[in-house]
Amino acid sequence: ITAPSPRRSTWFLLQSLEDLDTSLRKLNSRLFVVRGQPADVFPRLFKEWGVTRLTFEYDSEPFGKERDAAIMKMAKEAGVEVVTENSHTLYDLDRIIELNGQKPPLTYKRFQAIISRMELPKKPVGSVTSQQMESCRAEIQENHDETYGVPSLEELGFPTEGLGPAVWQGGETEALARLDKHLERKAWVANYERPRMSANSLLASPTGLSPYLRFGCLSCRLFYYRLWDLYKKVKRNSTPPLSLFGQLLWREFFYTAATNNPRFDRMEGNPICIQIPWDRNPEALAKWAEGKTGFPWIDAIMTQLRQEGWIHHLARHAVACFLTRGDLWVSWESGVRVFDELLLDADFSVNAGSWMWLSCSAFFQQFFHCYCPVGFGRRTDPSGDYISSKKKLTDTTELSPFKEPKGGQCGGPRPLPSGPASPKRKLEAAEEPPGEELSKRARVAELPTPELPSKDA
Template identity: 55%
Template sequence: MPNYRRKEDVNKAAVSHLQTLSWSRDEYNMSSSRTHKTLHWFRKGLRLHDNPALLAACTKDCAEFRPIFILDPWFVKNARVGVNRWRFLLQALKDLDDSLKKLKSRLFVLKGKPHEVFPKIFKEWGITRLTFEVDTEPYARVRDAEIIKLAKEHNVEVIQKISHTLYDTEKVIARNGGSAPLTYQRFQTVLSQLGAPPRTAETLTSEHLKGCITPVTADHDQDYGVPTLKDLKVDTADMGEVVFPGGETEALKRMERYLKKSNWICNFEKPKTEPNSLEPSTTVLSPYLKFGCLSARLFWHRLQEIYKQCKKHSQPPVSLHGQLLWREFFYTAGLGVANFDRMEGNPVCRQIPWENKPEYIEAWTHARTGYPFIDAIMTQLRQEGWIHHLARHAVACFLTRGDLWVSWEEGQKVFEELLLDADWSLNAGNWQWLSASAFFHQYFRVYSPIAFGKKTDPQGEYIKKYLPMLKKFPKEYIYEPWKAPRAMQEKAGCIIGKDYPRPIVDHGEISKVNIKKMAAAYALNKDQNATEKGTPKKRKSEADANEKSKSKKPKKGSSEKITNFLEK
């Protein structure tokens, strides 16, 4: 952490800097007549648009304003975060700092544990108000409660605002009788009672900061600048090319680029997109939503503007609005379900006797399963930090109930490390879904690591891109290279078992065995231990409804009725 100067030194430096920036005497006098010295604490929500907590720091009674981001050295060293996500975060912070510079402010990056940093800066900077965005993750709730307590001890006012989610997730749970809705249909019904998501807050501009100065010294970059990967001592061995640059600027550009495709927006259906196209068949806005570089509410309402212009458009759960609601669904479940990121003690998760197979985990993680479609996906994940949603389906099913019979918690850890959009609630929820542990229970529906990829990429171009050792195999063998004659392997310059591994399991055989294992586990968990665990019967019936709602053909107008609130 930088050495903090005495308050008097900071004030002198602030005045000096204001003069160099040609701030008028009237502006400075306006600032000096104000009372509050405010901090805005960036965590997620790395943006200036639709950030009500940020605006709350820059009200008319603000004299000094410091936007901060805290990097905990322990977290840097021990967190399950890969190099691509670190790079994305640092790019987002740099972009945020650049945007603040244009408003004659700067981002202050501090190093240390939040509970150690805040008492120091409360005192050194004479802080009277702290603002930040609400975070519903368990770790964040504990952390924030501790900081709120410290703030009260230092007579610092705390203002929290909701803007990372479309809705107040606590209100959603309350409206559902105190528990999280566990089916998408029930979730939509609850939201229809709450109405459309709130409108976005205005973007922070220089007008908001008139008279609210940011004390910036000449050595700001040295003391509080955004660090580099080298500064953080992050291992860059696995760092790929920048495919998705971090930051609010890129997020807004990317959103606008897709919003111009109104016909594509109106007809978008997630299941009809391709998991193995060479260019993404979806928006890839998820990393920007994860870090809050893009407001979910802004995207929602911009989509709504386009939907109003369409004669007809796709509906949730498959539409783009539907994708935002899936995000909201899992955020709500993550808040309302205990131990949501693990099997043990999780009341909605079936207890399945997964096996501990380190060699399988290693092969799956490092793209050595011998199934080209699976290995190409895992290679893309490691290189770029993103894979299509249906590609995630394929590799998750393969690791768990489909082939390797490894716990979804192991896959969750790998995704947490490698995904740019690794999001605690969504990661845990989707892994439970795809392993048929919760939410989705048709365990007999298994993704083929061979046939699934062929449907959308029969030539295997995706495999050739990410597994170049297989690029000379003809399309007849690109998904099953072990079946190629030896002479063909030699001609392709890739001997199976030497240059590329043989299949780690026989999918045709093992998938049948695993379906029987799942059936046995379901029989053992018939009532999901409702009596022993105290799980409400309501939860079980809702989970079953996920399948029932899929098997029934919707009545005409039913989807419109549930989502009618979208039009308001």
């Protein structure tokens, strides 16, 4: 990439803000987008607007906590009341930690045991009405778009020439439409089981919801209770199993693990992370990130990620394993950064938590349980249709899209392209976090599935 290009997530966010502004217009109001650093903006607005109360969503992630603490300090100094609401997660994360002896549960089984002792998540509040807006109406100036309008990609300095259409349209309107489609499959909801993987599963789904949860376009509590109500309707008021909400709960699990750990996306200084002597291999990392490894299955996945900002959660498992313990032996921290740049739904907690899991750095230690970059792709997409649709193949690979690059062998021990040392020898040099109950055996049987349950997801 020789020129700066907009992140898909930036584009998605701007679309979401435009959709919110459209919804507010229907209530005879507008969205005010204020530009600048919080330390400069808030003191000025407190005075200009005569602010007496500041309300915002609680951010459980370490960076958000630090930012919000500074804002609350400014508000207090200005005599402004601060009200925070917690609705981006199903549960109060601090309460989960309290019930687990003042530390986050680090196995999914333990996490489930804790939340089973808690009250059900609070139900979402209703939509804002015109009557409610009457009491907090702001004056809309003629130059509102110039002063407080949603900026365009061009205004933010991103070139848009050659930018294809968005596969995922941002905003609450789209999120709610997708949710309705998602819940139309009553038989699937009533008889929920993990969807089987197929080539069609790899394509972007019209019922996928994960980016909308990440950006707050869809309330996790609304989704939770829509699932709950539909299940009870189909199953005649029987209590839904936890498995119905599994992917929402995995999200919650990683949020809980990250909330008090500012080093959650780092290996060094991270109290739950095994210290593994990863290789420094910028060339291998770049080829992986750009979809140029020579493994068509891996390259097709990374190409889709760059083009669309989304890949199926099992495709994420495959490329994460390939980058880290499976083939290239590059640190999971590098994978976190690439996904943070390219993925629409890559929030801090789920992104870093999934990478630690898949690299066997935390949560899961079945180190030699790997995804073969040839065999797994062949089983999932035996005809090679997915690979052909996402990656322009060379003359050699067109004849056999699953032919392994020279020097590797699937089904048994694999030589790492990054060097001669074996994974076993490197693993023996790894250091477990002091005082942690980590072991070389699996702590949890399940693989992480932060994507939402959808046969098309």
